[in-house]
Amino acid sequence: MIGHQNPSWTVDGVLSASSYDATFNLEPGLYSICRTIEGVAPDGSICLSEHCHDVDVDCCEEACPGDLDGNGVINVADLLGLLAMFGTSCM
Structure with missing residues (x-):
């Protein structure tokens, strides 16, 4: 891969940000947060990479x-x- 482009973040399947870094203000609960990015190969072809994690937000004191x-x-x-x-x- 020689580069990457078009990052996006989704929270429970809803597009929430289109940037390399993102901040979310979420209520307590369990969320599926995914980061998707396009990789650019030396021949110019594009591949899609998506990484998802379940995140349990429980930070209320x-x-x-x-x-x-x-x-x-x-x-x-x-x-x-x-x-x-x-x-x-x-x-």
Whole structure:
């Protein structure tokens, strides 16, 4: 092969990008992600190469229920925030 051209990416069979690199924002789940590219042989003929992988997207962090300020630690700041709002009306 002397070169390659026309890359494409598909997610579950749907064309998602036509570039050499791609980024996807996917919800958690199982996806079939494929990269297809045309190879160019020395005689000018074209061959197609496709590589597919099943990808399990499970990157959502578990919520920490006591971490009220979202900094990843349950500490005095969370307690003080709770106490500051204690007894206030939400309406």
